[in-house]
Amino acid sequence: MRTIQADERPSAAASDRHIARPAGPSAAALSVEALRQVYGTQVALDGVSWQAEPGQAVCLLGHSGCGKTTLLRLVAGIEAPTAGRVLLDGEELSGPQRQVAPERRGIGLVFQDYALFPHLSVLANVMFGLRGGSPATRRAVALAALDRVGMQRHADGFPHTLSGGEQQRVALARALAPQPRVLLMDEPFSNLDRRLRDQVRDDTMDLLREAGTTTVIVTHDPEEALRIADRIVLLRQGRVEQTGAPEALYRHPASLFAARFFCDLNEIPGVCRAGQVETPLGRHAAPGLADGTAVRVCLRPQDIRLTAGAAAATGRLVDRVFLGEAEQLRVAVDGLAMPLRLRRPAAADLPPPGTAVGLAIAGDRVLVYPDAAAAPSPFPR
Numbered sequence: 001m002r003t004i005q006a007d008e009r010p011s012a013a014a015s016d017r018h019i020a021r022p023a024g025p026s027a028a029a030l031s032v033e034a035l036r037q038v039y040g041t042q043v044a045l046d047g048v049s050w051q052a053e054p055g056q057a058v059c060l061l062g063h064s065g066c067g068k069t070t071l072l073r074l075v076a077g078i079e080a081p082t083a084g085r086v087l088l089d090g091e092e093l094s095g096p097q098r099q100v101a102p103e104r105r106g107i108g109l110v111f112q113d114y115a116l117f118p119h120l121s122v123l124a125n126v127m128f129g130l131r132g133g134s135p136a137t138r139r140a141v142a143l144a145a146l147d148r149v150g151m152q153r154h155a156d157g158f159p160h161t162l163s164g165g166e167q168q169r170v171a172l173a174r175a176l177a178p179q180p181r182v183l184l185m186d187e188p189f190s191n192l193d194r195r196l197r198d199q200v201r202d203d204t205m206d207l208l209r210e211a212g213t214t215t216v217i218v219t220h221d222p223e224e225a226l227r228i229a230d231r232i233v234l235l236r237q238g239r240v241e242q243t244g245a246p247e248a249l250y251r252h253p254a255s256l257f258a259a260r261f262f263c264d265l266n267e268i269p270g271v272c273r274a275g276q277v278e279t280p281l282g283r284h285a286a287p288g289l290a291d292g293t294a295v296r297v298c299l300r301p302q303d304i305r306l307t308a309g310a311a312a313a314t315g316r317l318v319d320r321v322f323l324g325e326a327e328q329l330r331v332a333v334d335g336l337a338m339p340l341r342l343r344r345p346a347a348a349d350l351p352p353p354g355t356a357v358g359l360a361i362a363g364d365r366v367l368v369y370p371d372a373a374a375a376p377s378p379f380p381r
C-alpha cells in the first residue's frame with residue numbers, strides 16, 4: 001500500500017514552517033533512502049525514506065519500538081544499515097559501498113541522558129569534542145558555546161552540581177560547539193519535569209532556529225512534535241506511516257493510525273454505501289471507499305459542540321470532567337454504543353446530567369477511514 005504524503009495536499013506547503021527558517025552556514029540537507037535494518041530475525045526498519053532540508057527541524061515520531069533510535073544510530077554512523085543509504089548534501093555517508101566513520105560525518109549528538117563526563121568540568125566537557133586549533137582557541141570556542149546557552153558562569157562547575165535543565169544546555173553546547181552540519185537529539189527533553197521541559201524546549205528550539213542548524217529530534221510525544229517540528233516523520237513498526245508539516249499531519253492524517261496518534265477520537269463504526277456513511281450523527285462523505293467497506297467515522301472532541309440551534313443529533317448529558325482551562329463533556333446519543341466526548345473551554349453554565357442537549361459537528365473536520373480491525377493489516381511484517 002502506498003503511504004500518502006501529507007505534503008501532497010495543498011494545505012501542507014502553506015503551513016510548512018521551515019520556509020521562514022534560514023539555514024546556518026554549515027547546515028546540510030540530510031536524506032535517508034530505503035533504509036532497512038535487521039537484527040537477527042527482528043526487522044527494525046523496513047524501507048524508510050525521508051529528507052530534512054538545510055536548517056529544518058525534523059521530528060522522528062512513533063510508539064516505543066518503532067525504530068526511532070535505530071534511525072538515529074544509522075544517521076550518526078554508529079551502525080551500518082542492512083540496506084539503503086544516508087546522504088548529506090548528496091554525499092553518501094552510508095550505503096552499499098561506503099560507511100563513513102561517525103567522527104568524520106560532521107554530525108552532532110545529544111543523548112537522552114546527556115552523557116556528560118562526570119569527572120570533567122563543564123568547560124572540559126564542551127572542549128572534549130573540539131578538534132584542531134590551539135588550546136586557547138578551543139577554550140574560546142567552548143566558552144562561546146556555553147555563552148550561547150547561558151551557561152558560561154558554570155564553566156568551572158561539574159555536571160553533578162547542575163540541574164537537569166542546565167545539564168541539557170551543557171550537552172547542547174557540547175554538540176553545537178564543533179558547528180555540526182546536522183544535530184541529532186534522542187528524546188532530549190524527556191528527563192525534564194513538565195514545567196521546565198516547556199521552557200528548555202522553547203529555548204533550545206529558538207537557539208537552533210537562530211543557528212539555522214539542521215536538526216533531527218526523536219520523540220514519542222505527538223504534542224512535542226507538533227510544537228517543535230518543521231516536518232514530522234511518523235513511524236509505525238519500522239515503516240514511515242506519513243510525513244509532512246505538523247499542521248498537515250494533524251488536519252489530514254492519512255490513516256486511522258495517524259489520526260489516533262495525534263488526537264483522542266470519538267470513533268463510530270459504519271458501512272460505506274454509495275460514497276457515504278450513515279451514522280446517528282448524520283451522513284458523512286467517504287470518498288474513494290468501495291460499497292460495503294467497514295469504516296470508522298472519527299470526530300475529535302473539540303469538533304463537537306452543544307447547540308440550541310439546528311442540531312446534527314440530540315443526546316443526554318452524562319457527565320463533565322473539569323480540566324482547568326477546558327472541560328470534557330460526555331453525551332449519550334441513541335444508536336451509539338459509547339457516549340460521545342466533547343471538549344470545550346470550561347464554562348459556568350452547564351445544565352445538570354440527564355438534560356437533553358443538541359449537538360452540532362464541524363462537518364469538514366470529520367475523518368473517515370477503513371476499519372483496520374475489520375480488514376487485513378495493510379502493514380504485513
Ligand SMILES: Nc1ncnc2c1ncn2[C@@H]1O[C@H](COP(=O)(O)OP(=O)(O)OP(=O)(O)O)[C@@H](O)[C@H]1O
Pocket residue numbers: 039042043044062063064065066067068069070071220
Ligand atoms: N541491537 C539490537 N538487537 C536486536 N534488536 C534490536 C536492537 N536494537 C533495536 N532492536 C529492536 O528494533 C526495534 C526498534 O528499536 P528502537 O530502539 O529503534 O525503537 P524506538 O522507537 O527508539 O523505541 P523507544 O521509543 O522505546 O526507545 C525494537 O523492536 C528493538 O527491540
